[in-house]
Amino acid sequence: MDITPVRIVTLDPPPPRPDRRIAIFVALAAGGFAALSAFAQDEARVEAWFVHGVGPWLAGLPNLITRGLPFSVAEFVVVGLIIGVLVGLGVLIRGLWRRGWPSVRQVLRTALLGIGVALTVADVFLLVWGLSYARPPVEARWGWDKRPHASIEAEELARLARSLVDEVNERYLLLHLAPDNFVPTAAPRPWPEIDAAVDRGFSALQVAHELHPDLGRSRGLAKRQLFWPVTSWLRIAGFYFPFTAEANVNTGPPEWQQVFTMAHEKAHQRFVASENEANFYGFLACIYSDDPFVQYGGYLFAQRQVLRALENTDPIAFGREIRRRLPGVQRDVNDAYAFWTGFEGPVGNVSRAVNDAYLRANGVAGGVQSYGRSLQLVVRYTRDEAGRWPPAPPPVQEETP
Numbered sequence: 001m002d003i004t005p006v007r008i009v010t011l012d013p014p015p016p017r018p019d020r021r022i023a024i025f026v027a028l029a030a031g032g033f034a035a036l037s038a039f040a041q042d043e044a045r046v047e048a049w050f051v052h053g054v055g056p057w058l059a060g061l062p063n064l065i066t067r068g069l070p071f072s073v074a075e076f077v078v079v080g081l082i083i084g085v086l087v088g089l090g091v092l093i094r095g096l097w098r099r100g101w102p103s104v105r106q107v108l109r110t111a112l113l114g115i116g117v118a119l120t121v122a123d124v125f126l127l128v129w130g131l132s133y134a135r136p137p138v139e140a141r142w143g144w145d146k147r148p149h150a151s152i153e154a155e156e157l158a159r160l161a162r163s164l165v166d167e168v169n170e171r172y173l174l175l176h177l178a179p180d181n182f183v184p185t186a187a188p189r190p191w192p193e194i195d196a197a198v199d200r201g202f203s204a205l206q207v208a209h210e211l212h213p214d215l216g217r218s219r220g221l222a223k224r225q226l227f228w229p230v231t232s233w234l235r236i237a238g239f240y241f242p243f244t245a246e247a248n249v250n251t252g253p254p255e256w257q258q259v260f261t262m263a264h265e266k267a268h269q270r271f272v273a274s275e276n277e278a279n280f281y282g283f284l285a286c287i288y289s290d291d292p293f294v295q296y297g298g299y300l301f302a303q304r305q306v307l308r309a310l311e312n313t314d315p316i317a318f319g320r321e322i323r324r325r326l327p328g329v330q331r332d333v334n335d336a337y338a339f340w341t342g343f344e345g346p347v348g349n350v351s352r353a354v355n356d357a358y359l360r361a362n363g364v365a366g367g368v369q370s371y372g373r374s375l376q377l378v379v380r381y382t383r384d385e386a387g388r389w390p391p392a393p394p395p396v397q398e399e400t401p
Helices: 018-039 043-066 073-099 104-128 130-134 154-176 191-208 228-233 255-269 275-287 292-313 315-324 327-341 346-361 367-384
Strands: 238-241 246-249
Touching: 018 043, 018 104, 043 073, 043 104, 043 130, 073 238, 073 246, 104 130, 154 292, 154 315, 154 327, 154 367, 191 255, 191 275, 191 292, 238 255, 246 255, 255 275, 255 292, 255 327, 275 292, 275 367, 292 315, 292 327, 292 367
Parallel strands: none
Antiparallel strands: 238 246
8 A cells, every 4th residue: 555645734824804903903092092081080190190200201202303393393294184185085086986886894994994093093192192181170280279269350350450451561661662662562582582481481480389390391492383374264373283292383473472372382282281271371481481572472461361351340440451551562452453353254263163172072161262261260370479470570771882
């Protein structure tokens, strides 16, 4: 009998099917999102482990790349994403035209892949910045929640308005040495120097109120937007882009407004997520700066916010304080109003609705209305400080020839 040896051939297991790989991808992304969402339920843990722990290190990775660049990487990323979406839609429409409708399985597979990508983006967003929405509110961090909360009366608003009008007038005179310079107030120094003055304001604020040292650490130069007409039509004065860790400033509005926007977005860089708190920290960074122009931008922001509230509660006091403004200050306010009213329209309304939905999705009560709630924080701060503001810088000395 002829016995032929039998060779046993082992076959490698077949590679996982594409549908299975997509399912694993979606499951991992969903698991990460669920874990991060569970982590965000503990405010104290978010504050200690993320905001003052791993968060700055994670955000610092893209910041190492972008902070030294003179342009905004975020703008080009956003433009690239918009172009990519439009090209993708074009390819999809072309494919449908040429090959007809896809099968149900193909549609479900594409939808599942899209869900996985969206969850992954959400995971990265939470890891590099988004978890800061879950930190304790500033009232708790500053100890105000342990004190009785008093409503804001018209008399208190009138006193605050008078104080802010005085502060703004004083800074205007420091800058211009006259009640009216007949042109809008412009930055007296280059953008990097103004940026450094805002960073010094954050550092001084941190020292004065014994806040966490992370607040005083610089995150690099704020970026001036190249496509500012687009963001102006969208009614956006600035934005923080977590994926590149950049504070972006619309350079279309008057420069005194830009400096406050810079401080607001730099507050976001420091993991101050909610808009009312970013306004509050931005205002304090401005007034704690040693630069009168930076102080001017911060005080004038707060003055306008207080006066808008005073107009509704005491129109007579409102009119009195408006008349106390220096002519040059009123010129600056009119200039800002003229700029933004020139960009009113349906595009801005859509942008506002999108921003409102984004803020509400991240747990910000009131959506875009939260911007105006910084007035309450400014009032609580003045109560805590007994109405005292940081000292003004010395008068600007003119150089002698």
